[in-house]
Amino acid sequence: MSGEAESILKQRAEALALTDQSAQVSDHVLVLFLRAGQIYGIRVGEVEGGARLRDLSVVPGGPSWIVGAVQHRGRVLSLIDLPGFWGQETKGAADLPSYVVLTNRSRQVGILVEDLMGLHNIDAAPVPYEGVAKIGIADVARLRKRPVLVLSARSLFSDPRLAS
Amino acid sequence: MDDAIRQVLNIFQDELRENSLAITDALIQIERADAAGRKTLMKEVFRHAHTVKGNAGSFGLQDLEELAHAIETALTPFRDGQKKPTPGIIPTVLEALDRGAKRVAQAMAGNDEPDPVIQSLAAKLLNPAAAATPNPPPSAPPPVEKPKQEEVRTKEETTGVHRRRAEDEGTGEVSGVQPGGGGQGAQTEFIRVSMARLGALDRQLDDLREVRSALEHHSESARRLYWGLEATLASQVDETVRDFVKSLRDQVQVLFRGMSNDVGELSSKLSEADDELRGLRMIPVRGILAPLKRSIWEHAHSAGKQGRFEMSGADVALDRKLLEELKDPLMHLARNAVDHGLETPEERKRAGKPAEGLIWVVVEQRGSTVFITFADDGRGVDVVKVRARAIERGVLSSEDAAKLTEDGVRELLFSSGFSMAQSLSKTSGRGVGLDVVRENIGRLGGKVSIRSTLGKGTQFLVEIPLTLATTQALLVEAAGTVLALPIVSVTASTYLMSDGAKAASKVDLNGQILQIHSFADVLGLQGADASKSNFPVIVLSDAGRKIAFRVDRLLGEREVVVRPIPPELTAVPHLTAAAALGDGRLVFILNAKALLEAAGGVTPEARAEKISAKKRIVVADDSITTRSLHKQVLESAGFSVRTASSGEDAFRILISEGADLVVSDVNMPRLDGLGLTRKIRKERRLSALPIILVSSLDSEHDRKNAEEAGASAYVTKQEYQKGELLRLVKGFLFL
Numbered sequence: 061m062s063g064e065a066e067s068i069l070k071q072r073a074e075a076l077a078l079t080d081q082s083a084q085v086s087d088h089v090l091v092l093f094l095r096a097g098q099i100y101g102i103r104v105g106e107v108e109g110g111a112r113l114r115d116l117s118v119v120p121g122g123p124s125w126i127v128g129a130v131q132h133r134g135r136v137l138s139l140i141d142l143p144g145f146w147g148q149e150t151k152g153a154a155d156l157p158s159y160v161v162l163t164n165r166s167r168q169v170g171i172l173v174e175d176l177m178g179l180h181n182i183d184a185a186p187v188p189y190e191g192v193a194k195i196g197i198a199d200v201a202r203l204r205k206r207p208v209l210v211l212s213a214r215s216l217f218s219d220p221r222l223a224s
Numbered sequence: 225m226d227d228a229i230r231q232v233l234n235i236f237q238d239e240l241r242e243n244s245l246a247i248t249d250a251l252i253q254i255e256r257a258d259a260a261g262r263k264t265l266m267k268e269v270f271r272h273a274h275t276v277k278g279n280a281g282s283f284g285l286q287d288l289e290e291l292a293h294a295i296e297t298a299l300t301p302f303r304d305g306q307k308k309p310t311p312g313i314i315p316t317v318l319e320a321l322d323r324g325a326k327r328v329a330q331a332m333a334g335n336d337e338p339d340p341v342i343q344s345l346a347a348k349l350l351n352p353a354a355a356a357t358p359n360p361p362p363s364a365p366p367p368v369e370k371p372k373q374e375e376v377r378t379k380e381e382t383t384g385v386h387r388r389r390a391e392d393e394g395t396g397e398v399s400g401v402q403p404g405g406g407g408q409g410a411q412t413e414f415i416r417v418s419m420a421r422l423g424a425l426d427r428q429l430d431d432l433r434e435v436r437s438a439l440e441h442h443s444e445s446a447r448r449l450y451w452g453l454e455a456t457l458a459s460q461v462d463e464t465v466r467d468f469v470k471s472l473r474d475q476v477q478v479l480f481r482g483m484s485n486d487v488g489e490l491s492s493k494l495s496e497a498d499d500e501l502r503g504l505r506m507i508p509v510r511g512i513l514a515p516l517k518r519s520i521w522e523h524a525h526s527a528g529k530q531g532r533f534e535m536s537g538a539d540v541a542l543d544r545k546l547l548e549e550l551k552d553p554l555m556h557l558a559r560n561a562v563d564h565g566l567e568t569p570e571e572r573k574r575a576g577k578p579a580e581g582l583i584w585v586v587v588e589q590r591g592s593t594v595f596i597t598f599a600d601d602g603r604g605v606d607v608v609k610v611r612a613r614a615i616e617r618g619v620l621s622s623e624d625a626a627k628l629t630e631d632g633v634r635e636l637l638f639s640s641g642f643s644m645a646q647s648l649s650k651t652s653g654r655g656v657g658l659d660v661v662r663e664n665i666g667r668l669g670g671k672v673s674i675r676s677t678l679g680k681g682t683q684f685l686v687e688i689p690l691t692l693a694t695t696q697a698l699l700v701e702a703a704g705t706v707l708a709l710p711i712v713s714v715t716a717s718t719y720l721m722s723d724g725a726k727a728a729s730k731v732d733l734n735g736q737i738l739q740i741h742s743f744a745d746v747l748g749l750q751g752a753d754a755s756k757s758n759f760p761v762i763v764l765s766d767a768g769r770k771i772a773f774r775v776d777r778l779l780g781e782r783e784v785v786v787r788p789i790p791p792e793l794t795a796v797p798h799l800t801a802a803a804a805l806g807d808g809r810l811v812f813i814l815n816a817k818a819l820l821e822a823a824g825g826v827t828p829e830a831r832a833e834k835i836s837a838k839k840r841i842v843v844a845d846d847s848i849t850t851r852s853l854h855k856q857v858l859e860s861a862g863f864s865v866r867t868a869s870s871g872e873d874a875f876r877i878l879i880s881e882g883a884d885l886v887v888s889d890v891n892m893p894r895l896d897g898l899g900l901t902r903k904i905r906k907e908r909r910l911s912a913l914p915i916i917l918v919s920s921l922d923s924e925h926d927r928k929n930a931e932e933a934g935a936s937a938y939v940t941k942q943e944y945q946k947g948e949l950l951r952l953v954k955g956f957l958f959l
Contacts, residue, residue, distance in 0.1 A: 117810040118705050120747040121908050122796050129793065129802065131810050133427035136787045136802045169790070222792050 090182050090201070092208060093160060093173035096143050099208045100171075101182060101201060106213040108163040110176060113139070116154060123221070127153045127172060132161060139170040145196075145221075164213035169222060171211075182208060195219050236279050237328045243272040244321040247295075248518050251314045256532070263305030270296060270303065276324065287338040287346070288327050291320055294346035313349070315525075318518065320345045419544070422504055429497055436494065439487050446480035498785075502543075509587050509596075510538035512551045516558045520583055523562045530580040531566055533558075537587035540594060545788075546688065549668055550596075553661040557598045557684055558583065560657055565602030565682055575679065577601065596686040605676035607633045634674045638662045669712060697803065697813060699779035700762060702742075703749035706811050708784060708803050709762070713816030715770060716763040717778055731761050731772045738763065738772040741823040741912070746773070747798060747814075748911050766817045773823070786813065797908070798822065823912060838864040839957050840882070844874035844900060845889040845918075854887055854918075854949075861950055871895030875903055878910055885956055887949065890919035890930070898933040905934040914956035918944060 090101035091110075109132075116128040116139065125144035130137050141153035159170040182201045196219065198212030216222060250265040250272075257265060277292035295317055302309045320342070327339050453473035461469060517533045524531030542550070566572075566581035573579060586597040607630045614620045614636050620628070628636075638658045661684075665672045670688030697708035698717070720728050720740075730737050740761060744751075760778045764771055784803035787810070793799055797818045802810045841863050843854045851867045858865050866883070868874035872895050874888065886904065890897035897917045904910045914936040919926060922940040930938040937952050 115809045117802075117812065118749070119793060119796060119799070120705060120707060120749055120812060120814070121798050122793065126792065129789075129810055129812075131430060131787070131804055133430055135427070136789050136793070136810060138790055138792050167790070169792070221795075 088182050090180055090208070090210065091160060092177040092180050092203065093171075094175040094177060095141075095156075095171075095173055096148075099177070099203060099206055100142065101180070101208045101210045102160065102162060102171075102213075103210070104179060106162055106164065106211075108161040108168055109133075110158060110160040110173075112158050113156060113172070125221075130159075130170065132168075132170065135168065137161065137168060137170045139172055141172050142196075162211065162213050162216065164217050167213075167217050167222070169216070182210075233283065233328065233332045236283060237325070237332065239279065240276060240325060240328055243276050244325065245514065246272045247321060248318060249514070251309075251317060252517055252521050254308065254314075257305075259305045261305070262302070262308065266299065266303045266305060269299060273299075280324075283331065284336075285327060285331055287342045288324055291324060291342050291346045291349075294349040295320060298349040315522070316345060316348055318522070320349065417504070419505075422501065426501055429494060429501065432490070432494055436487060436490050439483060439490065443480050443483035443487055446476055446483060450476045450480055505544050506541035507544050507547055508539045508541050509547065509550075509594075510535070512547050512554060513538050513585055513587075516554065516585070519555065520558050520562060523559055524566065524581070527562060527566075529562065529566050529568055531562055532580050532582050534582065534584040535587070536584070537589075538585075540587045540589050542594060546668060549664065550688075553664045553672075553686075554585075554596075554598065556657045556661045561598070561600040561602065561682070565600035565604075567603050571603075594688050596688070597683055598686065599681060599683040601681040604678040604680055604682055605634050605637070605674070606678055610634070610636055634676060637674065638672075669710065696781060697784050698762070698781050699811065700743070700760075700775040701777040701779060702747065702775045703744035703751045704776075705747075705749055706779065706805075706809070707743075707747075708811045708813045709764065709816065710800075710813065711781060713764050713766060714762055715765040717760065719758070719760050719778075720774075721758050728757075731763070733763055733770065733772070736770070738770060740772045740774050743773040743775045746819060746823045746912055748906075748908055764816045764819060766820050769820050771820050771823050773819075784811070784813070822909070838862065839884040840864045840866065841885045841887060841953065842866050842868060842874050842877050842883040843887045844868045844871060844892065844897070846870060846892045847889070850889065857950065858887075858953065861953075863953070871897065871900035871903075874900055878904065878913070879907070883913070885914045885916070885953060887916050887918060887953070890917050890921065890926070897935075898929060901930070901933040901935050916949065916952055916956070918949065 089104045091104055091107045092099055092101050094100075111130075111132065113130070116130055118128050119126050119138070125140055127139050127141050127144070130139060139159050141156075144153060153172055156172040156174055158176055159172050160176065161168055161170050180203060182203060196211050196216035197209050198215055199210035201208040201210050247269050250268045254262050254265050273292050273295050277289050277296070280286075280288035280292060298313055298317070299309060301307070323339065323342050323345060327342055330339065450473060453469055453476060456469055457466070457473060513535045516535075520531045520533045561583045565583070567575065567577075569579035572581065581600065581602055583598075583600045586595075586599075588595045588597075610633050611625050611628070614633070615622050615625050619636065619639060625633075638661075662672050665686055665688065668688050670686060672684055672686045674682065674684055676682040696711040698711055698714050699706055699708050701707070716733055718731070720731060729740055731740055732738075743749075743762075760775050761772050762775060762778070764773065784805070787802045787804055789799060789802050789812075793802075798814050799812050800815045801813045803813055805811055839862075841858055843851055843858070843865055844867075845851045845854065846869055848869070851869070855865045855867055866877055866881070868877055871888070871892050874886065875895070877883070878886070886900075888897040888900055892900075895903070897919070901915050901917065904913055904915060915934070916937045916939055917930045917935045918939045918941070919930075920941045927938045936956060939949050939952065943949075
């Protein structure tokens with residue numbers, strides 16, 4: 061396609077299209093939450109929303125890391141507990157107060173949180189971390205000297221247990 | 225590629241699909257039309273080809289533009305309708321249209337390079353010699369896809385929808401015109417709305433339901449406040465505040481009554497909005513039937529046959545999801561009709577039939593069920609040959625085959641692996657067609673049957689519930705969890721009253737004695753109360769198998785709104801979908817077949833087979849002497865035994881090979897018998913496995929530990945010597 065033709069088409073298309081504001085948000089802004097003594101972060105572009113945990117339904121015969129499911133904006137949303145997902149013993153996950161919805165294209169999953177810490181601008185410089193590497197963790201950032209494990213939706217959904 | 229350009233290319237892709245469908249439809253009809261008819265149809269072809277040419281040029285897709293031009297050039301000699309297009313042209317044009325769709329997809333992926341295949345097709349169309357030679361139809365080209373709704377926003381419109389006039393719809397028909405709707409040329413304007421928009425609306429309705437739940441909660445709080453104030457007034461209240469409290473009570477009463485009314489009104493409106501939204505998702509079945517026309521035509525031609533497709537009732541609307549699921553089964557039936565139904569023109573002439581075979585579909589809606597009849601006027605099913613083939617393939621013995629009725633013989637055609645084809649073709653012969661059709665339609669909650677008359681034709685009758693959006697379910701509670709069972713899977717439900725302290729373990733269903741299984745145990749739910757001696761029982765069935773399940777409560781039948789479940793939940797074997805209860809809770813809809821398999825359900829015939837096959841027992845004991853002793857005792861009794869020297873080994877064997885029962889020592893290093901039992905109970909597919917623990921320890925405490933771990937029985941060494949182990953094994957295995 062010629063440059064001129066592309067330019068004309070682009071002008072026409074821009075007149076027709078809406079711009080997506082969300083794509084312009086900084087990559088260093090994370091939604092932070094606390095779970096089992098660890099702070100986790102999710103890039104704001106990968107968070108669809110969150111809610112208080114209400115009306116949790118048990119998944120009969122489901123794996124232990126799927127704590128249950130809820131109706132979230134018209135869809136069935138699985139709620140997972142990160143420590144359980146990584147094979148650690150967890151108790152009381154069903155009593156956690158809220159969840160954050162992690163999204164990647166059409167896939168969504170709810171992550172149970174103990175304490176939602178809100179949006180934070182995070183220092184993106186690499187931070188040494190001696191914990192066990194876990195699937196779904198893309199980065200380690202820092203919040204006032206505490207390590208923040210940054211989740212990646214793409215990485216998490218690449219796990220066969222969550223892949224479509 | 226710029227998102228804006230991609231959006232516009234999306235629209236072009238959509239329009240190209242409709243243009244292609246219209247051209248295909250017209251070209252197929254041309255073969256049967258007279259001169260006047262051909263002229264009209266050619267006009268349609270040229271109109272749509274011209275549109276494709278123009279749009280392709282706008283996007284700089286020169287190769288596609290030239291291909292459209294080549295189509296026009298090739299068909300120009302036949303434009304006046306006086307002659308039929310030469311045999312080779314139509315298949316080439318159809319192939320060109322398919323390739324055009326791929327070209328646009330390539331452009332959307334950012335590939336601007338001309339497509340050599342398109343250039344070759346254009347050259348073929350422009351070369352009269354090549355066009356005169358009949359080309360073999362393309363092998364199994366992808367059918368022209370169903371209309372996909374895409375949205376575009378224009379400067380003029382702020383609602384985000386794309387308006388098209390009905391006459392511009394790809395079929396060339398003026399569809400949607402209301403009878404008596406305003407005279408000749410009157411058209412109904414349609415609006416295209418993307419599925420994403422409908423999904424967003426659906427989610428917003430859900431948000432409103434949450435608001436309703438919150439309002440209900442507040443209304444309830446106001447009601448309690450009212451009664452609190454009422455109680456206060458009834459007690460000793462200082463006269464100085466009595467009037468104030470009374471006034472407050474009255475105001476609160478008005479408040480909660482008003483809120484109750486509002487909640488009721490909101491519920492009613494939400495329900496109406498739900499119904500409207502469901503209606504929007506309904507699409508005429510024509511969308512999946514129209515492509516069959518081309519498919520049947522091409523398939524028949526490639527098989528040296530002539531086949532025509534007609535449809536009736538194509539305006540019946542079905543849920544979009546249901547339509548997507550029906551596409552494949554109907555395509556199977558179409559190919560089956562060509563391969564096995566239609567005769568060659570010569571055979572048909574000898575039978576006194578027209579050379580061209582007819583395949584037709586009739587769609588009718590009666591109540592909440594849609595009936596689809598898929599029929600042909602071909603050779604019909606030769607029951608004698610099917611019976612013989614069944615014996616030849618070992619599907620049935622001669623004696624069993626002789627007992628089958630003609631209907632029963634025809635039903636064999638739905639068996640997996642059974643085929644009447646003499647040889648394999650691209651689409652038939654492997655016996656994986658009709659069984660898949662039945663399975664797919666079964667998954668939709670429907671059924672398919674066959675009727676046939678030898679020499680006259682065959683009919684497949686498909687019945688399906690109108691929409692997937694709702695279904696009738698029986699709600700039950702087990703271990704505190706509410707679950708839903710499709711009502712079609714529930715054969716019976718009853719309440720068992722025990723005549724003693726011990727709960728009944730079997731139920732009599734019209735003379736058939738069924739073992740009762742714990743629903744909670746089969747599903748791995750914790751907290752089931754097994755102490756009650758009176759409890760409800762439901763009987764589930766699937767393909768002739770029946771199993772009785774004990775539940776804690778029967779909560780009644782209800783029509784539920786079905787929600788699909790995400791991939792991580794589809795991996796859970798018992799789940800098919802979820803349903804939204806009106807109060808916002810989710811309940812999971814269970815798969816009866818998987819439940820029966822988990823509980824070990826078998827048909828009476830398979831049970832007899834299973835009993836005659838050796839039962840497999842895993843024996844776990846760290847003492848080689850004890851292992852050998854158990855093995856000898858059990859093998860003498862006719863069982864097949866695998867031994868393990870540790871709990872870990874036993875578990876590995878169970879996972880990799882399975883078993884029918886486990887006998888385990890309690891005291892073993894690392895993973896002892898109790899640990900092994902707990903581990904087995906946690907493993908979903910082993911959770912119902914009988915486990916007998918054997919130990920020299922004989923205290924109440926030891927037995928209790930075993931019971932708490934989940935063991936089915938506990939045998940001391942003394943009891944073992946009296947034959948108790950063998951008695952228990954036979955009991956658990958129903959021998």
